[in-house]
Amino acid sequence: MDASHAVAAAPAAGDTASLSGLKFSKGHGTGNDFVLIADPNGALSLSPEQVAALCDRHRGIGGDGLIRAVPSRLVPEGQELLTVHPDAEWFMDYRNGDGSLSEMCGNGVRVFVHFLIAEGLVNLPAGESLVIGTRGGVKTIVRTAAGYAVDMGPWEFIFPGEATARAMDSLVSAEGLEVARPALSVSMGNPHTVVALAEMAELEATQLFTAPKVDPTPPHGTNVEFVVPSEPLVHEGTGTITMRVHERGVGETQSCGTGACAAAVAIRHWAGQGAPDAWNVHVPGGVVGVKFFVGPEGHEHVELSGPAVIVATGTLS
Missing domain, CATH: 3.10.310.10 (Diaminopimelate Epimerase; Chain A, domain 1)
Structure with a gap:
């Protein structure tokens, strides 16, 4: 058979x-x-x-x-x-x-x-x-x-509003973090909510056994990325960040490609004018590359490599 x-x-x-x-x-x-x-x-x-x-x-x-x-x-x-x-x-x-x-x-x-x-x-x-x-x-x-x-x-912000004025659109609570943290929600064809943390100790202390709480939650749920920018953030024209992720319907994973892209989008947006177009994203399972470029229709696209x-x-x- x-x-x-x-x-x-x-x-x-x-x-x-x-x-x-x-x-x-x-x-x-x-x-x-x-x-x-x-x-x-x-x-x-x-x-x-x-x-x-x-x-x-x-x-x-x-x-x-x-x-x-x-x-x-x-x-x-x-x-x-x-x-x-x-x-x-x-x-x-x-x-x-x-x-x-x-x-x-x-x-x-x-x-x-x-x-x-x-x-x-x-x-x-x-x-x-x-x-x-x-x-x-x-x-x-x-x-x-x-x-x-x-x-x-192309990437886009999930919640409406002027992107140039946007710093955060939601609050995220997770075990191991004492207070809710501001976050930014980005669509890469699927939904992501990105939280920036100040240091690696905070990232390591964050517990992702259960799903973080996001307020407001995007309409179809969301993956949640916790990100620590490197110091310095940019070296030889490339930005570097470290990330952990809780994925919808899965839990914490060793890596998330669309999440790495969303994390680079958010950190680049927060970094402001002059932020680089090339990024290395460190995840528990290794390193992926993220690059921004203008697509054929004139919108900014994201390339993921690994x-x-x-x-x-x-x-x-």
């Missing part, structure tokens, strides 16, 4: 035994890890409970999320993107570790493309680019000598 038939016959929403025979890979980008599944025929239907079971670190494979690689023409969101971007052949169907749908994931995009290459689904030599579809829109990825660089598209690794492949028993 093939994997698609096994899934179609699933007797229970959270029963991973019904997925017996399903091939998977495990990958990560700076410690942000994912279960990856190729579905070239668009035949696989995973319930939120099954996704959560596969991502369970004790009873499943384990991961911050699950990525299904499916042709864009076989999913409604992908079909819509193809009307404008006919070259976005593959769609990144991303789910959070609790099974909920998510717009996209910056680290996940790199791992997704690396997975497509490893599976022989695309050919992408170093220096060439690939366009993919996500629920957060179309993304363009360039394969580099050190990994992948992703055009994450490694991607496939650590294992297997078949569900």
